[in-house]
Amino acid sequence: MIFTNIIAVLMVSAFIALLVGKRFARTLPYIAAIGVLISFALLAHFASNHHDLFHQAMPLVSVPWISSLGIEYATFIDSLSFILVALTLILALVCILVSVSEISQYQNFYYFNLLAALAGIVGVFAAADLFLFFFFWEVMLLPMTALIAIWGHENRRYAAIKFFIFTQVSSLLMLVAIIVMAFIYQQQFGDISFNYFDWQQLNIAMPLQYWLMLGFFVAFAVKLPSFPFHTWLPDAHTQAPTAGSVLLAGVLLKTGAYGLMRFVLPLFEQAATHFAPVAIALGVISIVYGAVMAFAQTDFKRLVAYSSISHMGFITLALFSFSPIAYHGAIVTLVAHGLSSAALFAMAGMLYQRLHTRDLKKMGGLFASAPRMGGMLLAFVAGAFGMPGLLNFVGEFMTLTGTFTHHPIATAFAATAMIGSAIYGMYLFQQSFQGKPQENVKIPDLRAHEWLLCSLLFGLLLYLGLFPQALLMHFDSIYPSVADAQLIGGKL
Amino acid sequence: MIVEQFIAIAPQLLLSLAIVMQLLLIAFKRSQHSIAFFTVSAILLALFAHYPAMTNVNLAVTPLLYVDVFSLTINVLILSCSLVAVWVSYGYLRSAVECHDEYYVLLLLAVLGANILVLSNHFAAIFLGFELLSLSLVGMIGYLHLREHTLEAGFKYLILSATASSIMLLGMAFVYGATGDMSLAYQVPQQQDLQLLGQAGLVLIMVGFCFKLSLVPFHTWTPDVYQGAPMPVTLMLATVSKAAMFAIFVKFWLVSAIFNQDSMQFLLVCIAIASMLVGNLLALTQQNIKRLLAYSSIAHMGYLIIVLAIQSQQSVAWALKSGVFYILVYIIATLVIMIYLSGRSKAHAITDNDDWRGWQGLIWQRPLQGSCLILALLSLAGIPLTAGFIGKFYLFTVAIENQLWGAISALIIGSGIALYYYLSIIFCILAKPLETTSQTPIDKVGNFTVSHATVMGMLTVIIVALGLFPDILASQLIFQSEQVTIIFNEASQRF
Numbered sequence: 006m007i008f009t010n011i012i013a014v015l016m017v018s019a020f021i022a023l024l025v026g027k028r029f030a031r032t033l034p035y036i037a038a039i040g041v042l043i044s045f046a047l048l049a050h051f052a053s054n055h056h057d058l059f060h061q062a063m064p065l066v067s068v069p070w071i072s073s074l075g076i077e078y079a080t081f082i083d084s085l086s087f088i089l090v091a092l093t094l095i096l097a098l099v100c101i102l103v104s105v106s107e108i109s110q111y112q113n114f115y116y117f118n119l120l121a122a123l124a125g126i127v128g129v130f131a132a133a134d135l136f137l138f139f140f141f142w143e144v145m146l147l148p149m150t151a152l153i154a155i156w157g158h159e160n161r162r163y164a165a166i167k168f169f170i171f172t173q174v175s176s177l178l179m180l181v182a183i184i185v186m187a188f189i190y191q192q193q194f195g196d197i198s199f200n201y202f203d204w205q206q207l208n209i210a211m212p213l214q215y216w217l218m219l220g221f222f223v224a225f226a227v228k229l230p231s232f233p234f235h236t237w238l239p240d241a242h243t244q245a246p247t248a249g250s251v252l253l254a255g256v257l258l259k260t261g262a263y264g265l266m267r268f269v270l271p272l273f274e275q276a277a278t279h280f281a282p283v284a285i286a287l288g289v290i291s292i293v294y295g296a297v298m299a300f301a302q303t304d305f306k307r308l309v310a311y312s313s314i315s316h317m318g319f320i321t322l323a324l325f326s327f328s329p330i331a332y333h334g335a336i337v338t339l340v341a342h343g344l345s346s347a348a349l350f351a352m353a354g355m356l357y358q359r360l361h362t363r364d365l366k367k368m369g370g371l372f373a374s375a376p377r378m379g380g381m382l383l384a385f386v387a388g389a390f391g392m393p394g395l396l397n398f399v400g401e402f403m404t405l406t407g408t409f410t411h412h413p414i415a416t417a418f419a420a421t422a423m424i425g426s427a428i429y430g431m432y433l434f435q436q437s438f439q440g441k442p443q444e445n446v447k448i449p450d451l452r453a454h455e456w457l458l459c460s461l462l463f464g465l466l467l468y469l470g471l472f473p474q475a476l477l478m479h480f481d482s483i484y485p486s487v488a489d490a491q492l493i494g495g496k497l
Numbered sequence: 498m499i500v501e502q503f504i505a506i507a508p509q510l511l512l513s514l515a516i517v518m519q520l521l522l523i524a525f526k527r528s529q530h531s532i533a534f535f536t537v538s539a540i541l542l543a544l545f546a547h548y549p550a551m552t553n554v555n556l557a558v559t560p561l562l563y564v565d566v567f568s569l570t571i572n573v574l575i576l577s578c579s580l581v582a583v584w585v586s587y588g589y590l591r592s593a594v595e596c597h598d599e600y601y602v603l604l605l606l607a608v609l610g611a612n613i614l615v616l617s618n619h620f621a622a623i624f625l626g627f628e629l630l631s632l633s634l635v636g637m638i639g640y641l642h643l644r645e646h647t648l649e650a651g652f653k654y655l656i657l658s659a660t661a662s663s664i665m666l667l668g669m670a671f672v673y674g675a676t677g678d679m680s681l682a683y684q685v686p687q688q689q690d691l692q693l694l695g696q697a698g699l700v701l702i703m704v705g706f707c708f709k710l711s712l713v714p715f716h717t718w719t720p721d722v723y724q725g726a727p728m729p730v731t732l733m734l735a736t737v738s739k740a741a742m743f744a745i746f747v748k749f750w751l752v753s754a755i756f757n758q759d760s761m762q763f764l765l766v767c768i769a770i771a772s773m774l775v776g777n778l779l780a781l782t783q784q785n786i787k788r789l790l791a792y793s794s795i796a797h798m799g800y801l802i803i804v805l806a807i808q809s810q811q812s813v814a815w816a817l818k819s820g821v822f823y824i825l826v827y828i829i830a831t832l833v834i835m836i837y838l839s840g841r842s843k844a845h846a847i848t849d850n851d852d853w854r855g856w857q858g859l860i861w862q863r864p865l866q867g868s869c870l871i872l873a874l875l876s877l878a879g880i881p882l883t884a885g886f887i888g889k890f891y892l893f894t895v896a897i898e899n900q901l902w903g904a905i906s907a908l909i910i911g912s913g914i915a916l917y918y919y920l921s922i923i924f925c926i927l928a929k930p931l932e933t934t935s936q937t938p939i940d941k942v943g944n945f946t947v948s949h950a951t952v953m954g955m956l957t958v959i960i961v962a963l964g965l966f967p968d969i970l971a972s973q974l975i976f977q978s979e980q981v982t983i984i985f986n987e988a989s990q991r992f
Contacts, residue, residue, distance in 0.1 A: 070966075070968075071966075071967055071968050071971075072968060073968060073971060074894075110929075111861065139881070140881045143880060143881040143882075143886070144881055144882055147875075147880065147882070150920075151927065154924045154927060155927050155928075162921075162924050165920070165924065166916075166917060166920050166921070166924070169916060169920055170913055170916050170917060170920075173880075173912070173913065173916055174909060174910075174912070174913040174916075177908075177909045177912060177913075178909065180890070180893060181893060181897065181905055181909070184890075184893055184894055184897045185897055188894075188897060188898065
């Protein structure tokens with residue numbers, strides 16, 4: 006019930022925010038924060054009670070929903086979903102903290118959307134029924150789109166429509182694949198079922214399996230985003246309000262990676278093996294392309310957005326190399342990127358509030374007036390380009406080590422991004438905080454809640470970077486799909 | 498005729514009686530209020546008369562009509578829609594100086610025509626219902642004769658509808674020539690040289706239905722007529738007429754087992770794909786919400802007729818269930834939008850108040866109405882949480898079960914295009930309100946009352962409820978459609 010409870014808590018606080026918020030606008034951040042903290046407490050309580058159960062998937066609830074099609078409301082938990090939900094809830098706090106001073110219009114509806122999006126995302130990580138998964142997959146989009154479309158920057162409608170159409174069309178492909186899978190299950194086992202655990206027994210012939218895998222892959226590659234499907238991301242990230250960017254970069258992109266890990270690799274092993282060269286090529290292209298494009302940007306948020314494409318390329322690369330080390334590296338990268346990109350977007354939001362611009366050319370020399378902020382930005386940028394000691398380094402290192410044995414050339418190309426990321430990272434920092442100060446630019450330094458937010462994120466990055474085992478211990482027994490991966494990896 | 502048969506068609510008999518009574522009432526006392534009240538009670542009576550009729554289904558009433566659960570379901574749907582139509586018409590026409598009592602006679606005639614059409618089991622009945630529906634609709638479309646567009650729309654509909662009817666009549670003649678039988682169950686003639694004639698007849702009849710369902714390439718009348726017609730009549734066109742035509746198209750297709758003929762099947766899929774793409778593409782740039790809904794209805798009917806392209810008798814039950822569910826959901830969402838539009842328009846204004854850019858910021862000024870409209874639009878776009886998604890999901894299952902990959906791709910592409918215009922409207926509703934004071938603000942226009950908002954709210958609740966728990970309705974439908982399958986089997990064996 007744990008995930009259901011979390012979703013319920015989030016939705017209840019969302020509705021409370023919507024209903025009472027108009028009159029008591031000042032209480033809204035507290036309502037939202039209390040909702041998130043209760044969810045977090047529930048999760049922590051559950052985790053401390055079921056310490057050792059996480060290595061295997063543990064079904065939680067299963068209630069018939071649309072019985073004529075065998076659709077159930079079914080959820081489950083394992084290490085992967087546990088970590089991602091925890092990440093989501095941490096970033097939820099960040100979102101609330103950055104929204105406190107930024108949002109002034111329609112606040113009650115804003116917090117409603119924020120909490121509803123969070124509930125949808127938790128649902129995505131929790132669903133064990135593929136119809137339910139699709140349902141949440143779409144439901145999280147609606148409030149997200151509303152966040153961009155109502156509270157975004159100057160070009161928000163365009164960005165919101167683009168974001169929605171990209172994800173919606175690709176997910177319809179996934180829906181078709183899901184229905185085909187259900188029918189195949191019906192042919193092989195008699196009953197129609199959308200259950201993930203049932204589907205693991207399926208045996209699908211090869212050309213069909215390849216097409217089905219593609220249906221899923223496209224949906225997840227759009228969300229990830231991987232190279233040819235990435236064009237929505239810079240627009241959406243740039244135009245979204247700060248909390249929207251944090252949520253998009255921190256968690257929404259992770260749903261794509263989660264889908265690849267959860268569905269594409271375990272359900273379509275054979276097809277995924279066949280597809281691996283293409284996927285790895287796409288991953289490497291994303292890595293290099295994202296880094297190069299990031300360097301060319303003058304917009305703070307756009308730069309970070311392109312760097313996200315680059316970092317997500319590492320995940321595609323790691324997952325499709327079928328090596329256990331790289332697989333672990335992908336998980337670490339997920340968390341690391343979630344924290345560091347969220348931090349960078351939060352920084353962008355703070356700067357925007359002070360300067361009312363995202364243009365790097367109009368910044369410069371801010372270090373003099375805001376040294377703490379500069380120091381934090383430097384730390385997060387260092388995280389993003391893989392400074393040892395922070396979590397990102399661990400993820401990238403493991404990914405590259407893991408992939409090198411089977412794909413040395415791809416790894417060599419991917420490794421160039423380490424240089425690229427250092428270049429764009431330093432460029433970002435120099436343009437904004439170093440150099441000659443613009444005339445009369447004095448900005449206030451970090452406020453208390455901003456200081457709290459930055460140190461929370463930095464503390465996590467540092468702690469996990471020094472002790473990545475805290476994350477990886479959840480995966481130390483052989484992960485099911487890693488077992489397959491080893492098998493397949495041996496064949497390659 | 499025995500008693501059961503009278504009970505089975507009691508709703509239609511009641512409606513006919515009510516029409517005569519209406520004429521008497523007009524002769525007796527000309528009052529808009531009383532005739533509207535009378536019409537509503539007549540429709541309610543006809544609705545209640547379905548209870549006894551439900552107990553006695555699968556009954557042929559004369560060779561012309563055949564009462565089964567499928568037809569009864571659609572008829573209930575039609576009567577409910579017309580109830581809404583009468584009620585919004587009353588609000589719409591109330592402000593006019595003239596007394597519009599003949600309007601209600603036309604409305605009831607159209608409903609009767611639609612009902613007969615749905616029940617018909619014979620070409621004669623089809624033609625009767627078809628003409629009764631179209632001719633009364635012509636009168637209603639051109640009703641506000643002082644408006645420029647209205648007359649144009651009326652004439653357009655009259656001429657094109659008459660053409661469609663005559664083409665269909667020719668098709669019926671061809672089929673009769675080939676088989677010597679006018680009943681709906683078409684039997685492929687034994688002689689080789691007659692087969693072509695029969696098939697040509699079937700195609701011509703199909704053209705008639707496609708015209709009324711406004712499928713590509715017979716769609717050109719739709720936007721003009723939707724725009725020109727008074728708002729409540731547009732509502733009738735989009736709901737009553739579409740539901741009736743869909744029902745008779747389904748019966749025509751399934752009772753005659755036309756899905757066994759590959760060439761007809763191919764034709765149908767082509768029409769469906771063309772409708773999805775053309776309808777959505779043309780809707781992209783519309784700023785008039787009526788025109789936009791017209792084009793999107795083309796696309797929706799394209800989605801809908803996928804359910805007819807089934808490969809085997811086993812898929813019939815599921816396809817019927819999906820089809821009925823989809824049209825129901827489509828009608829509810831359309832009703833929400835059109836009720837709002839009717840409430841915001843008046844009969845004696847120069848045009849209806851139908852530019853969706855005027856909805857800017859509606860959600861902040863009128864949160865309830867704004868959110869109803871948004872949910873209805875999301876339902877039309879097929880986004881989860883709303884019933885529209887479940888409808889589309891059912892369509893996908895039918896298409897996949899019958900391996901219609903072309904139609905599936907068109908469905909995906911069409912939905913993608915459609916998102917653009919639905920989202921544009923939604924974002925307009927969500928945008929900051931306009932601050933101009935030169936025009937009267939949107940929430941002061943028309944005869945919008947609390948009851949409009951209430952009905953919109955109720956329909957929206959249904960949309961969300963069906964989106965979350967489709968089984969509360971769908972489980973009922975599956976029972977009925979299984980029966981329908983048996984009926985269709987019997988029917989096709991019997992003749």
